[in-house]
Amino acid sequence: MTDFKELVKLRRSHRQFDGNEIDADDLKTIIRAGLMSPTSKGQRGWHFIVVDDKEDINKLADAKDMGSQFLKGAPLAIVVLGDAMRNDCWVEDGSIAAISMQYQAEELGLGTCWIQMRGRGLGDGMDADSIIRGILGIPDNYSVLCVLAVGRKADERKPQNEDKLKWENVHINKF
């Protein structure tokens, strides 16, 4: 098991995956991390859709213009949703759940990448949110935050470079 100090250094975004499926126990452990993540007012109002259907994964990859085509090579997508009407912190809650799942996946040796969907879409004006709600049968009151691509890493990423950390962005007492 990697300690957290090492895990935060090792975690990088992975966009290439080998063809293998994700182990069912690993998937459960990843989702568990999302379900354990903190939420505003303890609402736990997020929903996660695990998609392993190849056709639907391909459709999700086509829901926006840029930065999502690599999803077509992933065995699994986790779609993170929130209820924007009932929860003014749905973006924060969903983001914390998503990164929690990403760190858990990293700890299991799996690769992930966040694919932004909120506020994104196609050049013709169709927004990714409506497209994805159509693909996955999501009720109107839920909004799509992001899709996590999850798979077995097939690209090599260097760990974070300690020498390049932006310590200058950290302020003590005043800006």
Ligand SMILES: Cc1cc2nc3c(=O)[nH]c(=O)nc-3n(C[C@H](O)[C@H](O)[C@H](O)COP(=O)(O)O)c2cc1C
């Ligand atoms: C809010 C957010 C949105 C992102 N959207 C995308 C995306 O749409 N497509 C993509 O390939 N990567 C996306 N990423 C991944 C970033 O590009 C990546 O985290 C960043 O380049 C730093 O690299 P690292 O994760 O390897 O440290 C996103 C990350 C965050 C946090």
